[in-house]
Amino acid sequence: MAARTQGLTKAYGSGETRVVALDAVEVAVGRGEFVAIMGPSGSGKSTLMHCLAGLDTATGGQIWIGETELTRLKDKHLTQLRRDKIGFIFQAFNLLPTLTALENITLPMDIAGRRPEAEWLNEVIDTVGLRERLGHRPSELSGGQQQRVACARALASRPEIIFADEPTGNLDSRAGAEVLGFLRRSVDDLGQTIVMVTHDPVAAGHADRVVFLADGRIVDELADPIADSVLDRMRRFDGAGRRS
Numbered sequence: 001m002a003a004r005t006q007g008l009t010k011a012y013g014s015g016e017t018r019v020v021a022l023d024a025v026e027v028a029v030g031r032g033e034f035v036a037i038m039g040p041s042g043s044g045k046s047t048l049m050h051c052l053a054g055l056d057t058a059t060g061g062q063i064w065i066g067e068t069e070l071t072r073l074k075d076k077h078l079t080q081l082r083r084d085k086i087g088f089i090f091q092a093f094n095l096l097p098t099l100t101a102l103e104n105i106t107l108p109m110d111i112a113g114r115r116p117e118a119e120w121l122n123e124v125i126d127t128v129g130l131r132e133r134l135g136h137r138p139s140e141l142s143g144g145q146q147q148r149v150a151c152a153r154a155l156a157s158r159p160e161i162i163f164a165d166e167p168t169g170n171l172d173s174r175a176g177a178e179v180l181g182f183l184r185r186s187v188d189d190l191g192q193t194i195v196m197v198t199h200d201p202v203a204a205g206h207a208d209r210v211v212f213l214a215d216g217r218i219v220d221e222l223a224d225p226i227a228d229s230v231l232d233r234m235r236r237f238d239g240a241g242r243r244s
């Protein structure tokens with residue numbers, strides 16, 4: 001397993017203002033698996049991703065990244081684990097404007113004092129199709145190209161797992177499709193593990209499995225999704241919500 005949880009609970013606040021964002025969530029992500037997390041706004045998607053990625057602390061339960069129990073780690077080791085084992089892709093690309101595409105891709109490794117493996121870096125650059133753009137700054141790249149730089153940055157250090165938070169949220173459908181195609185290839189060709197939060201059934205259709213959250217609980221799963229089957233499942237929840 002690349003990541004798993006047992007009884008993962010997260011509550012914010014206390015007393016009357018207490019909100020249970022995650023309620024005993026059990027989820028497991030296999031190595032080389034691409035999992036999409038979906039659910040209505042407020043269902044706990046971001047909280048789940050932030051807890052899994054060690055960006056937020058759990059109130060109860062356990063989380064493992066690979067063999068390491070994240071919920072037992074102190075700050076220093078947690079920072080190390082995030083740096084060495086986890087890659088991030090955000091909706092808002094988060095590239096540094098003064099650096100070239102290549103410098104952005106290698107920045108996290110430069111900061112960590114690690115040398116990128118040349119062969120791997122080449123493979124990543126070819127997979128995202130950025131060879132001709134490596135010397136360009138983000139302002140000279142399209143949104144889709146910027147997000148491909150961010151994807152390459154996440155992949156460059158060969159993380160155990162990549163967390164992608166609405167990676168196509170700021171892209172038009174064509175650029176979005178390119179990025180999703182690339183994420184899919186990085187799973188199929190490079191064996192990458194990806195967990196992606198998305199609202200978009202088309203994006204979720206690129207995953208191996210969709211996990212649906214509602215009110216902090218996993219309420220359904222869908223294997224081998226396509227956009228239509230995801231949409232169908234979402235409609236069913238929507239209808240159930242209105243009836244109750």
Ligand code: ADP
Nearest residue numbers: 012019021039040041042043044045046047048
């Ligand atoms: P989603 O990503 O699915 O929209 P979130 O994980 O952001 O859902 O939120 C889940 C629940 O936790 C919501 O009820 C939200 O209001 C609450 N919540 C999230 N973050 C905080 C916080 N920092 N303080 C208090 N409540 C929060």
